[in-house]
Amino acid sequence: MAHFTKATSVKDWLNQRLAVDKVEKVMASEYWIPKNINFLWAMGMVLLITFSLLLCSGIFLLMYYVPTVEGAFYSVNYTIMREVGFGWLWRHIHGVAASVVFLIMYIHMFTGIYYGSYKKGREMIWLSGMLLFIAFSTEAFSGYMLPWGQMSYWAGMVITNLFAGGSLHADGLVEWIRGDYVPAQAFLGRFFMLHVVLVPVAILGLIGLHFAALRIPHVNNQDGEEIDFEAESKKYLAGDKAGSKVMRFANDFLSKDMMVVGIYLLFFFYLVFYNYGFAMDPVNFDPADGLKTPAHIYPEWYFLWSYEILRPFPIDTGLVLFGLAQGIFVALPFLDRSPNAVPASRRGLFKIWFWAMLCNMILLTSMGKLPPEGIFSQIGLVSAILFVVLWVLLPIITTFEKKL
Amino acid sequence: MQDSSRRGFMGKAFGAVAAVGALGSLVAMKSSWDPLPSVKEAGFTTLDMSIYEEGVMVTEKWRGKPIFVLKKSASTMEKEKGNAAAEARNIKVGDSNFMVAIGLCTHLGCIPAFRADSNDFKCACHGGEFTASGLVQKVPPPRGFDIPPFKIEGNKLVLGEVGPEFKKMKDTGITL
Structure with missing residues (x-):
């Protein structure tokens, strides 16, 4: 057994038992971050803060929410919104954060794509990040079911029908997922469980993995420069703070990080208090009715691009392409054949690929919101085909990319 | 080496116990998600087919799903004539002709709608269209409306039971 001495202070007492000083160094003051970064590097912290907001507001909603088909709609729209003190605040924070968290995730992802932060030992960061994206998508979908309004019900109907696999007609599988012929009590109960227990626990674990994946390759920088963190951190600790290419995570980097977080929170709470409507679909303020489809069923904005890839094709082709669209970003580190881990601006054709992909995703998103008629159908179709073509082109153009 | 050691044996023995346990728990978990018996038993609906009016679409309910019932007019029947796919879907109860389908x-x-x-x-979600006989008029739908299992009993139609016409x-x- 380790030898313990009489503690000289509370800190010493803790140090002997938990090595708090050592932990602090490893996790914060001697965790090294490159200096050559910009505000886009703060998105990770912004996401962490947004997730905390979701967790806290969710806990308060959970105390009054009733997961039954008779009680759910009422408990959300009457009990929480009108009776519970500041219940509206928790709901609006939860709804706005659920939407904004995807905006930040997309910025975080496209930052990574632009700077090549998924290469040269950083593949696990990308993969764990994509797993987080999938987990957040599941969380968003399952949460959307809970108010049991018209959009909840019909989104649940449409999405669970995807599992029939088109011509495979796996209706048994769909009924198994729902626990009924249509979304009903069994369905609501299991999605409630997923939303408040299973998926959040998975997200917590994945966040741990995502952070752990950063430790060895370290954070990328604006020039994709390979930094000798060992040597640079020694320089820093020896007193040459200006000459070193790195800085401490805390408090150096964290102070700038939290500055961005501060600005973000002003924007976030502006939305919560004055502009929450975008996160609250008016159709979902009608109680679920299995015999009445809303005029237009569309997902929340963050799923529109993949929905638009599903929509213009016959069911089987649509499903295959939809599955491809959902999964293809995971394979990015392996489809990008170029060893250059530098900003897209210096990567020739990849620069065009990056901006074409980004613009096309925005186009798909806007088309997904519009009714599938006339010219919008055509643009959506072309855009969906372009999405596939871009992914086919990626390994080809990156194979021929000039080595820097 | 390790395979023949006691430790190797213990590892395998534990593996076997764990595998049986894992398999058993998977069976239990799968069954817990199956539709409950009460849900399955509530799956029959009887419709009195003499009350419908020609050309008026009525939505009934079976297993929580909407059932479209459309009594076809003479002109609709005239239009269907010669269209084998449409004629095969026709449900004749007494002297009346119906389109009955899962809506x-x-x-x-x-x-x-x-x-x-x-x-x-016309379906608002993805723009699909169906004719009055329930056939696809415009994609993406891969096939016409599904027809629920039915049995004709005089003037009545029992949904959920398989009669000779449905079989x-x-x-x-014609249907799944």
């Missing part, structure tokens, strides 16, 4: 788009399950003026159905439709691939 869910075969694409992803939205409820198409009946358009009385053009005598057809024939199923065997010939």
Whole structure:
């Protein structure tokens, strides 16, 4: 057994038992971050803060929410919104954060794509990040079911029908997922469980993995420069703070990080208090009715691009392409054949690929919101085909990319 | 080496116990998600077919799903003549002809709306269209409306039970 001495202070007492000083160094003051970064590097912290907001507001909603088909709609729209003190605040924070968290995730992802932060030992960061994206998508979908309004019900109907696999007609599988012929009590109960227990626990674990994946390759920088963190951190600790290419995570980097977080929170709470409507679909303020489809069923904005890839094709082709669209970003580190881990601006054709992909995703998103008629159908179709073509082109153009 | 050691044996023995346990728990978990017996038992609906009016689309309910019932007028029957796919889907109860189908788009399950003026159905979700006989008029739906299992009993139609007319439709691939 380790030898313990009489503690000289509370800190010493803790140090002997938990090595708090050592932990602090490893996790914060001697965790090294490159200096050559910009505000886009703060998105990770912004996401962490947004997730905390979701967790806290969710806990308060959970105390009054009733997961039954008779009680759910009422408990959300009457009990929480009108009776519970500041219940509206928790709901609006939860709804706005659920939407904004995807905006930040997309910025975080496209930052990574632009700077090549998924290469040269950083593949696990990308993969764990994509797993987080999938987990957040599941969380968003399952949460959307809970108010049991018209959009909840019909989104649940449409999405669970995807599992029939088109011509495979796996209706048994769909009924198994729902626990009924249509979304009903069994369905609501299991999605409630997923939303408040299973998926959040998975997200917590994945966040741990995502952070752990950063430790060895370290954070990328604006020039994709390979930094000798060992040597640079020694320089820093020896007193040459200006000459070193790195800085401490805390408090150096964290102070700038939290500055961005501060600005973000002003924007976030502006939305919560004055502009929450975008996160609250008016159709979902009608109680679920299995015999009445809303005029237009569309997902929340963050799923529109993949929905638009599903929509213009016959069911089987649509499903295959939809599955491809959902999964293809995971394979990015392996489809990008170029060893250059530098900003897209210096990567020739990849620069065009990056901006074409980004613009096309925005186009798909806007088309997904519009009714599938006339010219919008055509643009959506072309855009969906372009999405596939871009992914086919990626390994080809990156194979021929000039080595820097 | 390790395979023949006691530790190797203990590892395998534990592996075997764990595998049986894991398999057993998977069976239990799968069954817990199955539709409950009460849900399955509530799956029958009887319709009195003498009450419907020609050309008026009525939505009934079976297993929580909407059922479209459309009594066809003489002019609709005239239009169907010669269209084998449409004729095969016709359900004759007494002297009346009906289109009876599950009112869910075969694409992803939205409820198409009946358009009385053009005598057809349009799905708002992804733009699919169906004729008054329940056949696809415009994709993405991969096939016409599914027909629920039915049995004709005099003037009544029992949904959920398989009668000879439905069996024939199923065997010939008219419906799933």
